[in-house]
Amino acid sequence: xxxxRKILEKIRKCLALAKSSNPHEAAAALRQAQKLMAAHKLSxxxxxxxxxxxxxxxxxxxxxxxxxxxxxxGVICExxxxxxxxxSGFFQKExxxxxxxxxxxxxxxxxxxDVLRRQLTRDRAEHVRKQKxxxxxxxxxxxxxxxxxxxxxxxxxxxxxISPVSxxxxxxxxxxxxxxxxxxxxxxxKEHSAKGNDWQSQNEGYRKGKEAQLNRGMTGTKRDLLEAx
Numbered sequence: 001x002x003x004x005r006k007i008l009e010k011i012r013k014c015l016a017l018a019k020s021s022n023p024h025e026a027a028a029a030l031r032q033a034q035k036l037m038a039a040h041k042l043s044x045x046x047x048x049x050x051x052x053x054x055x056x057x058x059x060x061x062x063x064x065x066x067x068x069x070x071x072x073x074g075v076i077c078e079x080x081x082x083x084x085x086x087x088s089g090f091f092q093k094e095x096x097x098x099x100x101x102x103x104x105x106x107x108x109x110x111x112x113x114d115v116l117r118r119q120l121t122r123d124r125a126e127h128v129r130k131q132k133x134x135x136x137x138x139x140x141x142x143x144x145x146x147x148x149x150x151x152x153x154x155x156x157x158x159x160x161x162i163s164p165v166s167x168x169x170x171x172x173x174x175x176x177x178x179x180x181x182x183x184x185x186x187x188x189x190k191e192h193s194a195k196g197n198d199w200q201s202q203n204e205g206y207r208k209g210k211e212a213q214l215n216r217g218m219t220g221t222k223r224d225l226l227e228a229x
Contacts, residue, residue, distance in 0.1 A: 075154065080105050082106050
């Protein structure tokens with residue numbers, strides 16, 4: 001932990017003590033927090049930024065993730081009040097998705113993404129195996145179209161988890177991204193247009209997506225984490 005972060009953590013603890021029911025303790029803690037902030041030229045936003053965390057999950061080996069993966073990340077972001085970026089590079093074996101949010105939200109989002117991605121990749125692979133007398137490119141296209149509709153359907157599965165993001169949290173997340181990922185570039189997903197009998201793959205993907213499972217898990221150190229049955 002850097003010296004600055006140690007100071008920020010100390011100030012945050014002082015501010016927490018400043019809410020004590022003991023007026024003398026509260027006053028002393030507030031004075032200490034104000035003294036530290038003045039000495040190190042720190043603002044209230046600097047303290048608030050400590051609540052912004054991130055968590056990473058695998059997004060597969062493709063340097064350019066398919067559209068269905070972008071869609072799944074988008075659904076997760078909306079459900080768990082986080083934002084996300086894809087991370088890839090020449091020396092990375094896998095592309096990663098990094099979820100950014102407040103306190104435990106990124107960890108929850110990462111876990112939920114892993115659970116749903118495993119189910120989706122399993123269902124997609126099974127569907128592709130059923131495609132007989134097709135060229136590899138046709139199988140891949142139908143697999144991706146299947147996956148896109150799977151994600152469309154899974155939105156209803158996680159609808160109960162969706163909660164609005166406060167404007168303050170949006171601002172903090174944006175500031176975190178500006179400080180830690182200042183040179184982000186737009187990443188255009190790999191897309192397909194449906195042809196011929198591809199509608200059958202789309203219909204099957206939607207049906208299988210409705211069967212996806214995501215339930216609230218145990219409480220504890222990973223409070224509100226999710227677990228597939």
